Amino acid sequence: MNQLIVTLGPSTNTFEKISTIKARGVDFVRINMSHSSIEDLNYFIYLSKKANIPFIIDTEGSQVRTGNLNSKSISFSENQTVELHKNEFIGNKQKISIRPSEIIDQLKVGDILYVDFDTLALLITDTKTITHGFIKAKIISSGSLGSNKGIVIDPQINREINLPVLTAKDIEAIKLGLKNNISHVAASFMRDKNSVKYVRRISKNKMKIISKIECKDALHNLNDIILESDFLLIDRGDLSKEIPIEKIPFTQKIIIDRAKSHNKKVFVATNLLESMILNRKPTRAEVHDIINTIVDGAYGLTLAAETAIGKYPIGCINMLYKIIKHSTAIIDTKKTINKEKEFISFLESKDYLLDDTISSSLIKPHGGELINRYNSSSLTKNELSSLKKIQLTENQKLDAFQIAVGAYSPLKGFMTKIELETVLENMILPNDIIWPIPILLDIEEHQTNKMNIGETVALTDNSNSVIGIMKIEDLYKFDKKLIQKKLYHTNDITHPGVRQVNTFKPIFIGGKIHLFNKINMEHNHYNLTPRQTRRLFDEKNWSKVVGFHTRNVIHRAHEHIQLSALDKSKCDGLFIHPVIGQKKSGDYNSNIIIKSYEIMRDFYPDNKVVFGVLSTYSRYAQEREAIFTAICRKNYGCSHFIIGRDHTGVGNNKNNAHDIFSKIPNLDIEIIKFNNVHYSTNDQKYIEQASKTNLKNKKSFMAISGTEAREMLSQLNKPPTWYMRPEISDMIIDSIKSNKEVFIP
Numbered sequence: 001m002n003q004l005i006v007t008l009g010p011s012t013n014t015f016e017k018i019s020t021i022k023a024r025g026v027d028f029v030r031i032n033m034s035h036s037s038i039e040d041l042n043y044f045i046y047l048s049k050k051a052n053i054p055f056i057i058d059t060e061g062s063q064v065r066t067g068n069l070n071s072k073s074i075s076f077s078e079n080q081t082v083e084l085h086k087n088e089f090i091g092n093k094q095k096i097s098i099r100p101s102e103i104i105d106q107l108k109v110g111d112i113l114y115v116d117f118d119t120l121a122l123l124i125t126d127t128k129t130i131t132h133g134f135i136k137a138k139i140i141s142s143g144s145l146g147s148n149k150g151i152v153i154d155p156q157i158n159r160e161i162n163l164p165v166l167t168a169k170d171i172e173a174i175k176l177g178l179k180n181n182i183s184h185v186a187a188s189f190m191r192d193k194n195s196v197k198y199v200r201r202i203s204k205n206k207m208k209i210i211s212k213i214e215c216k217d218a219l220h221n222l223n224d225i226i227l228e229s230d231f232l233l234i235d236r237g238d239l240s241k242e243i244p245i246e247k248i249p250f251t252q253k254i255i256i257d258r259a260k261s262h263n264k265k266v267f268v269a270t271n272l273l274e275s276m277i278l279n280r281k282p283t284r285a286e287v288h289d290i291i292n293t294i295v296d297g298a299y300g301l302t303l304a305a306e307t308a309i310g311k312y313p314i315g316c317i318n319m320l321y322k323i324i325k326h327s328t329a330i331i332d333t334k335k336t337i338n339k340e341k342e343f344i345s346f347l348e349s350k351d352y353l354l355d356d357t358i359s360s361s362l363i364k365p366h367g368g369e370l371i372n373r374y375n376s377s378s379l380t381k382n383e384l385s386s387l388k389k390i391q392l393t394e395n396q397k398l399d400a401f402q403i404a405v406g407a408y409s410p411l412k413g414f415m416t417k418i419e420l421e422t423v424l425e426n427m428i429l430p431n432d433i434i435w436p437i438p439i440l441l442d443i444e445e446h447q448t449n450k451m452n453i454g455e456t457v458a459l460t461d462n463s464n465s466v467i468g469i470m471k472i473e474d475l476y477k478f479d480k481k482l483i484q485k486k487l488y489h490t491n492d493i494t495h496p497g498v499r500q501v502n503t504f505k506p507i508f509i510g511g512k513i514h515l516f517n518k519i520n521m522e523h524n525h526y527n528l529t530p531r532q533t534r535r536l537f538d539e540k541n542w543s544k545v546v547g548f549h550t551r552n553v554i555h556r557a558h559e560h561i562q563l564s565a566l567d568k569s570k571c572d573g574l575f576i577h578p579v580i581g582q583k584k585s586g587d588y589n590s591n592i593i594i595k596s597y598e599i600m601r602d603f604y605p606d607n608k609v610v611f612g613v614l615s616t617y618s619r620y621a622q623e624r625e626a627i628f629t630a631i632c633r634k635n636y637g638c639s640h641f642i643i644g645r646d647h648t649g650v651g652n653n654k655n656n657a658h659d660i661f662s663k664i665p666n667l668d669i670e671i672i673k674f675n676n677v678h679y680s681t682n683d684q685k686y687i688e689q690a691s692k693t694n695l696k697n698k699k700s701f702m703a704i705s706g707t708e709a710r711e712m713l714s715q716l717n718k719p720p721t722w723y724m725r726p727e728i729s730d731m732i733i734d735s736i737k738s739n740k741e742v743f744i745p
Contacts, residue, residue, distance in 0.1 A: 002324045003027040003300030005056065005267060006317065008044050009035075009308025017313070018051040024317045027300070030056040030186065032308065033173055034065065035148060041173055045180050054184070056210065057177040059170040061188025062163035062195075063238070064151040066115065067097030073146050076120060076139045079601040084122075085134040095134065098151065100164065104135060108518070109525045110156030112532055114241065118143035119539060119607075125525040138525075141540055142607055152241045154535055156527065157374050157405075157518050165195045166202060174203050186210040186233055191217035193224035200228075210267065213255055214238035219353050222255065226262050233302065237270035244359045244538060247352075249292070254353050256297045257344045260337070265299035272301060273319060277310035287323055294327045297337045361543035362534055362637045363668060367410030367433050370530055370635065374404045377469070377516040384466050387458040388451060390443060390509070397461060397519055398581050398615050399439055400468065402632075404515040405529040407614070409635045414441035416474035416510030424486040427624065427664075434631070434667060436624040438483065441470075442505040448475055451509075459513065461520075468515035476508050487621050496584045497620040521615050523580060523594055528612035533575065534637040536610060542572035546640040546672065547633035549647070550578045551618055552706060553588050553596040553732065555724045557677040559603075560686040561642060565672045566608065569640045574609045577633060581617035586710070587744045592735060596728045603725070612636075622647065623660035627667070634669040642672050678703055679722045710743065 005028045006012070006021055021029065031044050041057075048055040069091045076082065076093070083095035086104045091097055098104055107113075113122040120143030126136040153161055166174070166187075174185060183206075187199040190211040199209055211218075211225050214235035218225060226232065234255055236248050243251065256266045272290055273282050293301065301320060307313040352358060357370065365371075377384065392400060402408050410433055415423070420438050422428055427436040451457065451472060459468045480501050481491055488497045521527055528536070537545055546569050548562050566574045576597060580590035590613075597611055614632065619625050626647040633641050647657035661671045676689045682700040702722065709719045716736060718729045735742050 002294060002298070002328070003267070004317070004320065004324075005030060005269075005300060005302040006313075007032060007302070007304045007306075007308040008048075009305075011309055011311070011313045012307055013044075013047075015047050015050060018047050018053065020314055021307075021317065022051045022053040024314070024321065026053065026317060028054045028056050028184065030058045032304070033058055033169060034060045034063070034188075038169065038172055038176065041176060045176065045182070049180065055177075055180075055182050056184045056186050057173050057182055057207070058186040059173065059188045059199075060167045061170065061212070062165055062191065063189050064103050064153065064163070065099055066145065066147065066149045066151065067091050067099060068147040069096070069145065073144045075144050076142055078139050078142045078607065079598075080139045081125075082122065082137055082139065083129075083134045084124075084137055087133055096145070100167065103153075103161070103163065104133075105130065106161055107135060107153070108156065110527055112140070112154040112156075112528075112536065113137065114152045114154065114539060115143070115145055116149035117237075117241070118145070119541075120145055121536060121539060123525060140610065141536065150238060150241060154532055156524075156529055156532065158372070159376075163189075165189075165191075165198045171202060174199075174207075178204060178206060182207065184208045184210060186212055188212045188235075189215055189218075189238075190225055190229070191215060192221040193228045196225055196228035214242075216242045219243070219251070222258060222353070226259050226264050229264060231265050231267065231299070232259050233267040233269055235269050237304075243356075246359050250347055250352060252293065253296050253340065253344055254347055257337075257341075260297060266297075267300040267302055268293050268296075268298045269302035269304060272303060273306045273316045276306055276312055276316045276319065280312055280315060282319060290320070290323050291327050294324065295331060295336050296340075356531075357534075360534065360538055362537055362545070363634055363639045365406065365409045365530070365635045366631045366668075369409065370406040370534070371403070371409040371412055372406055372531070373412060373468075373513055374515050377514075379469070384458055384469075387456060387469070389458045389460050389464070389466070390441070390447065390470070391460045391462065391464065392441075392467075394462075395582060395617050396441055397467075398521070398617065399441075400459060400513055400515060401519045401521070402614075402616055403439070403513060404468070405531070407530055407616075407632050407635055408439060409530070411435070411439055413470065413473075413512035414510050415439055415508075417476040417478065417508070418474075419510065420478060420508070424483065427627065434627070434664060436627040436631075437619060437621060438487075440504070441509050443507050443509055444505050445507050448507050448509075451475065459515075465517065467517045467519055468513055470509075470511050470513045472509060472511045474508075474510035476510070477506060478508055480504055487619070487624060495620065496618075500619065522590060523613055523615075526594065526611065526613040527615055528610075528636075530636045533610065533612060537573065537575075537637045540573060540607070540610075544569065544571040544639045545573050545575050545637055546571040546642065547575045547577055547630075547636065547638035548642050549614075549629045549633065550576075551583060551587055551593070552578075553593055553724075553728065554600050555706075555709065555719075555728075556679070556722060557686065559600075560677055560688075561644070561674050563605075564688075565640070565642050565674070569670070569672055571640055573607075574604075575633065575636065575638055576609060576611045577614050577636070579616055579618060580613045581615055583618060583744050584620070585744050589741045589744060591740070592732060592742050595731055595735075599725070599727050599731060623657050626657040626660060627664060630661075630667065630669050630671065634667075638669065640670045640672055642674060645675050676703075681722075684722075714743065 006026045067088050085097045086101040088097045111124045119141045121141035122137040123140045125138050185207045208230040210231040211229035212233045259266045275283050306316040429435045458466045484491050484498045484501050630641045658673050679702040
């Protein structure tokens with residue numbers, strides 16, 4: 001027999017309505033405490049007792065929500081800044097409140113907040129104002145916001161967010177329930193078994209616990225939660241904010257199956273008859289969903305907004321019972337469930353519940369898995385302090401970060417000698433996965449004293465703070481001249497890459513790393529990780545994304561290339577991803593590059609561009625680095641990647657960056673090649689130079705020269721508007737006048 005829970009609200013707030021609900025055979029009623037007061041609760045408990053229908057206390061739980069707004073809905077545009085406040089007040093387009101108040105103190109620069117079911121996403125950009133009770137965020141995906149909407153936090157680096165299991169209002173609600181002999185409590189956002197135990201303790205072991213499964217943590221700890229609970233309730237709405245919506249149907253099957261194996265019964269909630277909030281009849285999709293849920297073996301169903309605020313609450317109850325009656329008359333659910341056992345076993349064998357990538361339409365990471373080497377330390381402070389330490393240089397620190405967040409997937413650490421040899425010789429790793437660039441940790445010879453292969457060492461930053469550990473797999477020397485020759489085809493000291501290799505210390509140390517403390521970097525709020533961009537692309541419903549790599553301020557040729565590539569590839573979006581690490585003399589300062597793109601955001605098409613930075617450094621390895629930068633963007637979720645004629649080179653062998661991709665099989669990411677772009681003064685448009693066409697003698701074609709533009713800007717002269725937008729050239733000239741560093745000395 002399928003049990004039915006009905007949510008009460010403005011549409012069902014009279015004794016007459018609740019008596020009618022009772023007459024229809026409804027088993028339980030409840031109210032949503034996220035949208036109700038204690039006074040509301042007291043009133044509805046009174047009515048339900050009068051109508052003799054069992055009541056369920058439904059808690060708010062450990063969810064982050066927005067406060068109330070000064071209008072029903074507010075639209076937010078990309079690039080807009082908004083303040084997030086601890087104290088509750090009526091919010092507007094410039095500032096909103098977030099609760100519980102303690103969550104603001106836990107948010108960090110680089111975290112992304114996804115709000116409600118729209119595409120609205122906020123990037124935390126500044127927490128220095130926390131002393132004034134608020135922090136700042138930037139809209140990175142436009143959307144609408146209403147009052148009291150749920151928020152999902154996507155931290156830059158995975159970490160525990162501490163939220164109370166029950167709010168003060170929840171505890172008061174449970175006390176009121178105990179006073180009125182309420183027998184059940186639906187506990188929202190149960191994240192682990194201890195959460196369930198806490199609710200049982202607060203309810204004095206006098207209420208049956210219906211644990212609501214509506215977050216990722218619950219899926220990770222599902223078996224423990226099942227054992228500690230009396231019932232489960234799958235809230236598919238909130239759960240679909242944390243996992244892809246297309247995973248909900250199969251996730252529902254797994255949860256019900258696991259609960260049944262422990263003789264625990266499961267209710268299913270959210271969107272059963274959503275269309276009947278306004279309409280007299282459901283959609284075919286809704287009927288299909290309800291029947292499938294019954295076939296899955298759900299013990300009960302829950303009507304929410306349909307009966308709380310809908311126009312036809314009794315009609316919804318009638319329709320649901322009609323569908324239940326039809327299904328149970330036709331289907332022997334026990335036989336059906338047994339037939340599905342093999343399929344559910346298959347899902348479990350694939351780790352379907354916890355695999356975040358299984359349903360993504362984005363390109364797979366390089367090597368098939370997005371590497372994550374960030375986790376909490378299992379070592380005590382004393383154990384860490386006793387380890388031998390390696391202080392990382394700035395470049396080594398950046399490499400460690402990119403390894404840990406998966407930008408360098410499939411690498412899990414710094415390269416051993418055999419890995420370096422195969423990369424230099426054949427641009428592959430020993431497991432035959434393509435990899436073109438050495439990722440090395442070099443140290444002084446005296447640092448290796450008493451270091452042994454198999455030993456764990458601590459990695460520290462320049463302040464000697466431990467940021468991670470490394471298990472030594474190899475200690476070795478290697479000929480620098482051979483590295484230079486293989487990477488750059490030269491040992492010429494004027495080549496910046498050759499000079500870079502000359503700075504290497506004599507000993508290389510290889511091995512896997514684990515980082516557990518966040519690395520402070522420049523422009524940290526733009527350091528989106530591959531896991532974050534992949535989720536952001538998925539939230540935007542992008543399946544094809546074109547990536548753009550640069551180390552320069554944007555000019556009109558770049559604009560032409562970016563938007564032409566977007567059109568040519570028929571991609572859903574463009575990922576602008578400049579390198580902001582160490583550069584050579586004469587390059588633009590990273591601050592200026594970022595400011596140019598912040599200005600440019602106002603000129604890009606709406607909801608088509610995501611901007612982030614890649615905190616690494618140029619190797620100036622041309623064709624090898626072209627492959628390397630393509631692989632990195634593949635890991636960030638890009639299906640296509642733009643390659644210029646002299647991609648990350650220094651002016652020599654200009655076609656190598658194009659030619660190399662015809663020799664590299666199975667890279668998967670699609671390369672969009674561009675030659676030099678010129679401006680036609682006659683046609684007033686940008687024209688890509690064909691590979692064999694010489695436009696130098698055609699007076700109407702203007703070359704896009706970065707060197708000439710730098711010279712003009714350094715002399716406080718604005719380049720022509722066909723070369724650079726005046727808003728950007730004005731910013732650069734103003735920066736020079738203000739004695740800010742614009743070019744690397």
